[in-house]
Amino acid sequence: MKSRISIPGAQEKPRRSIDPTFYLILPLLVLLIFFMVVPVFRIFALSFFDPDFTIKHYMKFFQAGIYLQILLRTLVISLMVSVCCLIAGYPVSYLMADVSPKTAKILIILVILPLWTGILVRTYAWMVLLGRQGLVNKLLIYLDLVAEPIKLLYTTKAVVLAMVQILLPLMILPLYATMKGIDRDLLKASKILGAGPLRTFWRIFLPLSTPGILAGFTLVFIISIAFFITPALVGGRKDIMIAMLIESQITTLLNWGFAAALSLILMTMTLIIIGLFHKFIGINRFVGSGDT
Amino acid sequence: MKKILSKRSRIVMTIIVAIGILAWHPILAGAEEGKTIVYNSSGGVVEQVAKKVFAEPFEQQTGIKVVFTAPVNFAKLKAMCESGNIEWDVTEIGPEDMIRGKERGYLEPIDYSIVDKSDFLPGLAHSHAVPAAFYSTVLAYNTKKFPAGKEPKSWADFWDVNKFPGPRSLPNFPYTMEIALMADGVSPDKVYPLDEERAWKSLDKIKPHVTAWWTMPAQPAQLLADGEVDMAAAFNGRITAIQKEGVPVALEWNQQVLLLAYNAVVKGAKNKDAAMKFLAFMVKPELQAEWVKMIPYPGPSKSMYELLSPELAKTLPTNPEFYKLGVVRDYQFWAENEERLMEKWNAWMLK
Numbered sequence: 001m002k003s004r005i006s007i008p009g010a011q012e013k014p015r016r017s018i019d020p021t022f023y024l025i026l027p028l029l030v031l032l033i034f035f036m037v038v039p040v041f042r043i044f045a046l047s048f049f050d051p052d053f054t055i056k057h058y059m060k061f062f063q064a065g066i067y068l069q070i071l072l073r074t075l076v077i078s079l080m081v082s083v084c085c086l087i088a089g090y091p092v093s094y095l096m097a098d099v100s101p102k103t104a105k106i107l108i109i110l111v112i113l114p115l116w117t118g119i120l121v122r123t124y125a126w127m128v129l130l131g132r133q134g135l136v137n138k139l140l141i142y143l144d145l146v147a148e149p150i151k152l153l154y155t156t157k158a159v160v161l162a163m164v165q166i167l168l169p170l171m172i173l174p175l176y177a178t179m180k181g182i183d184r185d186l187l188k189a190s191k192i193l194g195a196g197p198l199r200t201f202w203r204i205f206l207p208l209s210t211p212g213i214l215a216g217f218t219l220v221f222i223i224s225i226a227f228f229i230t231p232a233l234v235g236g237r238k239d240i241m242i243a244m245l246i247e248s249q250i251t252t253l254l255n256w257g258f259a260a261a262l263s264l265i266l267m268t269m270t271l272i273i274i275g276l277f278h279k280f281i282g283i284n285r286f287v288g289s290g291d292t
Numbered sequence: 293m294k295k296i297l298s299k300r301s302r303i304v305m306t307i308i309v310a311i312g313i314l315a316w317h318p319i320l321a322g323a324e325e326g327k328t329i330v331y332n333s334s335g336g337v338v339e340q341v342a343k344k345v346f347a348e349p350f351e352q353q354t355g356i357k358v359v360f361t362a363p364v365n366f367a368k369l370k371a372m373c374e375s376g377n378i379e380w381d382v383t384e385i386g387p388e389d390m391i392r393g394k395e396r397g398y399l400e401p402i403d404y405s406i407v408d409k410s411d412f413l414p415g416l417a418h419s420h421a422v423p424a425a426f427y428s429t430v431l432a433y434n435t436k437k438f439p440a441g442k443e444p445k446s447w448a449d450f451w452d453v454n455k456f457p458g459p460r461s462l463p464n465f466p467y468t469m470e471i472a473l474m475a476d477g478v479s480p481d482k483v484y485p486l487d488e489e490r491a492w493k494s495l496d497k498i499k500p501h502v503t504a505w506w507t508m509p510a511q512p513a514q515l516l517a518d519g520e521v522d523m524a525a526a527f528n529g530r531i532t533a534i535q536k537e538g539v540p541v542a543l544e545w546n547q548q549v550l551l552l553a554y555n556a557v558v559k560g561a562k563n564k565d566a567a568m569k570f571l572a573f574m575v576k577p578e579l580q581a582e583w584v585k586m587i588p589y590p591g592p593s594k595s596m597y598e599l600l601s602p603e604l605a606k607t608l609p610t611n612p613e614f615y616k617l618g619v620v621r622d623y624q625f626w627a628e629n630e631e632r633l634m635e636k637w638n639a640w641m642l643k
Binding site for chain 2: 064065066069070127128131132133151153154232233237238240244245248252253254255
């Protein structure tokens, strides 16, 4: 039985006997099998049997153009959220890894603090900020930048903004962990060898931080794709995400077979995209810095 | 791995758990044929009030004890009926589930020789269920923006964006087709059978003026309270609640769309006769009046209004004066067409 757990970045030593750490992950493994693997198989069965074998749910998905359209929208919004999180989170993580440990601690607390508030609460906070009578509009009118309140809420931008704010900590934390582990002497060496700051960042720091980028991007993307409450509350009529569709199939239409098919299609798409992304970044890493 | 529990202690644990489950289980906790019925309700406040208003006096008068379970769950009803292990006698049930339940044979026909339907509002005596609670979708508006004398009085006014300018909110569900038809001049009693073509055309007209399409019942009231929209199709109970909080909103009963939940007897219920008696007991006007004083969703009784204060009566959708202005949603139609229309609705939303 292959049972070793691998910690990213740690050196792995081959060993014959079962690693005792296996027993540590055993409870988690049992939990995952019963509450993840088994249900996924049930969903798989649900989508293909009704009660005899059928592919009608999948036919429906691909024939009525609207479901593909919604899936595409979901992926685009999630991608936008992930990219925005990366752009916003990278400099913050860089700063956190660079400052004194005391300042870093304060920054970490500030980053984690919003995670202690529910998603619903944070979404409502955005509604308060972006609304017609909201703080942003009031400020704009007070500053005489606009005459009438502008429409901020119930737009795709509002969905992306709110989701980025909600998911940002999940990008920053893995990025920070990776950057903290980067050997700063390598940067000095690069400078001594004559590279400018930009070149040093591009050829040394960025490639070394890719495991963090990967982890953060994957986390944010996967969670975005299943977002439900935020787009429903701050989005416009076109911001239907696939989780909302699955919910209505389950609770109002009671069409569990189709909901199961939707879930599986979503899961497959997610795995493909994550796989592609890892492959792409993985190559980039070797081009950049040799062996990490 | 070392065993954490010895064999004996595992047996003891199993017995303790088993006893716990048995003691907790309502059927086994004190069942005696005909002396106890199980009423599956939505739980929470509804259960507390139903206990006090219906179950306690029922036990005093008939000696039949009512045991409550929750929540309302169609999948569980289905499982019970298919396995033949019927745990509930009476269950609260949503309208679409009621239609499905009737068609699949999960519900007993109501014995109207026991349940007195003469006091029901017209057209409500369903063959397999008794109305339990009404609410309605009404036109609600900001009274600062539209003060008395200048207020919208119909869905046609809601659609009239020149006379009544301002952002609006409508439900993000195909049910909105009912409202669209009335806005286009269809009278409430002619909404069903639903003229789909006409509804879509009418919806196209209002689409650019709707700021927010709501999906959760609490949303429209919040949108009105925040000044996010000036007009919305909203549930009456939520509007009455924010009115009490001092939010400047009012609602229009004209062309309201009435919705309701039912009580039904489960097919093969162990105590069918007692269950029918309980249904008959719950629709008594004096108890209905007590119920509605605590839960703003009235039952089917019309004579209970003689027992209510005018202040309370004017907040209720089944007030005979308002009831005749509205349309009761035809759930038979939706049970047959909802899936198709939902798909069309989503496509229309994305256009």
